[in-house]
Structures are given as C-alpha cells and as structure tokens.
Amino acid sequence: MAAAEHPRLLLPQFLSPDLCKELEFIHRSCGTVGYRPNVFSTTLSHLIATNCAHLILPFLSTRERLKEKVEEFFGCEFELFIEFTGLISWCKGAYIGWHSDDNRPYLKQRDFAAVCYLNSHGKDFRGGIFHFKEGEPSSLVPVAGDVVIYTADNRNIHSVDEVIDGERLTLTLWFSRDSAHDEDAKLIALLSQILLSQEDDECNSNLPLPASDNMYWFPHGESGFDIRCARLQILGFSFYSSNDGKYNISNTSHDPLELLVKPLQIGRGNEIFEKEFINSLHALQVVQFYYWKAPELATERRETGTAMGSAQHSLIEKSSNLELVLPCNNELAETVLGRISYDDANLSFDWSDFALAVIRWEDYICRLCGDLSILMPHWLAQRTVFFVNPAELKK
Numbered sequence: 001m002a003a004a005e006h007p008r009l010l011l012p013q014f015l016s017p018d019l020c021k022e023l024e025f026i027h028r029s030c031g032t033v034g035y036r037p038n039v040f041s042t043t044l045s046h047l048i049a050t051n052c053a054h055l056i057l058p059f060l061s062t063r064e065r066l067k068e069k070v071e072e073f074f075g076c077e078f079e080l081f082i083e084f085t086g087l088i089s090w091c092k093g094a095y096i097g098w099h100s101d102d103n104r105p106y107l108k109q110r111d112f113a114a115v116c117y118l119n120s121h122g123k124d125f126r127g128g129i130f131h132f133k134e135g136e137p138s139s140l141v142p143v144a145g146d147v148v149i150y151t152a153d154n155r156n157i158h159s160v161d162e163v164i165d166g167e168r169l170t171l172t173l174w175f176s177r178d179s180a181h182d183e184d185a186k187l188i189a190l191l192s193q194i195l196l197s198q199e200d201d202e203c204n205s206n207l208p209l210p211a212s213d214n215m216y217w218f219p220h221g222e223s224g225f226d227i228r229c230a231r232l233q234i235l236g237f238s239f240y241s242s243n244d245g246k247y248n249i250s251n252t253s254h255d256p257l258e259l260l261v262k263p264l265q266i267g268r269g270n271e272i273f274e275k276e277f278i279n280s281l282h283a284l285q286v287v288q289f290y291y292w293k294a295p296e297l298a299t300e301r302r303e304t305g306t307a308m309g310s311a312q313h314s315l316i317e318k319s320s321n322l323e324l325v326l327p328c329n330n331e332l333a334e335t336v337l338g339r340i341s342y343d344d345a346n347l348s349f350d351w352s353d354f355a356l357a358v359i360r361w362e363d364y365i366c367r368l369c370g371d372l373s374i375l376m377p378h379w380l381a382q383r384t385v386f387f388v389n390p391a392e393l394k395k
C-alpha cells in the first residue's frame, strides 16, 4: 500500500538522552494516576496547578520543534495548534487495542499525533510494542529519543501491546487545526491566575503543592497505593515524621494521607536524613532528581576522591515510632511499577551524593524559576507559551 495512504513520519533520536531523563524525572516527581487503568500522566496544566510552572520549561523547545516537523511534513505551515502535551506512562497490564486517535466525539479536533519514546523496550520495560494496522512500518519497538508522528484519523489505526513489566514512558502531543482547542490558551489562563495568587506569597513559589489526594490514589479492590508513597518506596525509602512525631498517625484523627501534605523527613535502612521537606512531593522531587543525576555524582566522587556532599548533611538514627504508617500496598506498587533500571545498574545509594543532589536540585529549580520570571511577561503579552533563551531577551 502506498505511503500516502498512511501518512506517518519517524524521527529517530529526535530527543537527546539527557532530555529523556529530565522528563522522566519530572514525571516520577509530579505524575498522577491517569485516564486509563495502569496509566499515569503529567500534564502541563497539572504542573502549573501544583506550583511547578517552572517545570514546563524543559518541554518547550521539543514542543515547538515537533509542531514545525508536523506542519512541514503534512504541508500545513502556521495552521496548527498544540492541543495536548503530556508525559504518559504505562505500567504492567496497560495496553490499547486498534484505534485511531480521533475516535470519540470529544476527540474529533485531533488532526495529528506525535509520540516521543523516553525509555526503551527491553531495558526499561517489556511488552508495549506499537503496531500500525496497515502500511509500513507495521511495528515500532520503543527506543528512548525516537519519535513517531501520524495522522489522528483512520488512515493510521494502531495499537500497543500489553506492558508485561516495568514502566513505559512517552511524551505525547496532539495537534489540531481548531483554535478553540489551543493548549496555550489554557496554559496562559492558568499562569495568569497563579501569578495573581503568588503576589502575596513570594517565598514558597518554587516548592510543589500537592493536588487532591484522589489524583495520587491508585485503587485496587479494597486496597491500593498512593503514587507518592509508591515511588519512594520502590527506591527503598520511607517517609518519617519530622517534629518528633507531632504529625504522626497516632496524633491525627484525620485521613492518614493528610500526613503527605505536611512537613516530613525521609529515611532508608536505619538512617533518617536530617533535612525537613515541606511535603511528600518536595521530598519525592529531590529523590527523583538524585536518581537523574546519580551516575554523574558518583563519577565526580570517584574522580575527585572525595564525597563533596559529606560536609553538608547529617543523619539521625532511625527510631521506629517516627515512620509514617500510610495506606500503601507496597507489594502491589512493586508489581505495578516494576523494577526500575538506571544507567548504571550497579550504582549504589550514597547519602553524601544525595546531600549534594539537594544543593544541585535547589540550583536547578532556581535557574528554571529565574528563566520563567523572564519569559512569563512575554508569554502573557503574546498569549502563547514559546521558548526562547532568556539570555537573548535580557540583551
């Protein structure tokens, strides 16, 4: 069958390995339960709504590069709007049968799809192979950095095999010709609200604020798990009460999940890290940042022969009454989220590297917040969220 009957485009290695890791860090720190069983997602509006507007910056240049590619390939320059941008992960048991992406009355506005693979089949997950019903290529094995673009109509009916193990992560975008579905307009509206509410509250402006608990709850029969607990737990950490048990479960008459929005500490093995985090999402973001940077931190330590973070932290010996007892089925969490692989599978956890990661995370967030404050007035004036190097604007 001729290619024109099934218009699609493959862009191998369109995203750099480090960008794939950065987006993975964002998803694992900020993601919520998704729209289908065993699927998790992080949308740009969710990032803005949870006080992490600065974390939309790493998406922007790829978003624009993809829109240009789609317009050029399908010959519709300057006609398209981005309808949706999101990180979507599929865990054990997730799959989708034959469908086109515009196959519901409320999805008719979708004209094109771009799926960017952020991790790789075989290494990070098993199953999850993509198939087109007709035309070539008939199957795609996800490889981190690769992108597939296709029309959202029935010329590109496709399916994804069930994920057997691990977490399959993509950055997925849909494009529309209909300006009523312009994602930027929604983002600008949200950003303007946030800007207004932040005027009186400067100091906490770059720490994550959790959404409602149900957005993090993965239900399973009578039990389930909170994704914030699960993500920490599968890496070997637990949450601990700070303030000598002031917030511990026995002192709370409310829902134990409320402890996740209060100050807390984290621990591992017999040790609790002394730093207090403002809430579970703050702690989770720093832990995920550590895992993004861990290979580079370990190399630095080996090369310089010193643990640079060692001067900057102290550990408290664990006392069991401080561990937060939360309603999380850990066994289920491990089954659903699977084993996590890192670049260097032999990398062992190191608290002094972690302490250094805390400092590097603060620098990273400060840089993004600085960039955001330069870009935001331009976005609000032009009613679109665009990428430009902030240094260019300062000139």
Ligand SMILES: O=C(O)CCC(=O)C(=O)O
Residues within 6 Å of the ligand: 096, 101, 115, 130, 158, 159, 160, 170, 172
């Ligand atoms: O993740 C993929 O490879 C495609 C997912 C898909 O078909 C969809 O979300 O509609």
Ligand SMILES: [Fe+2]
Residues within 6 Å of the ligand: 099, 100, 101, 158
């Ligand atoms: Fe699809």
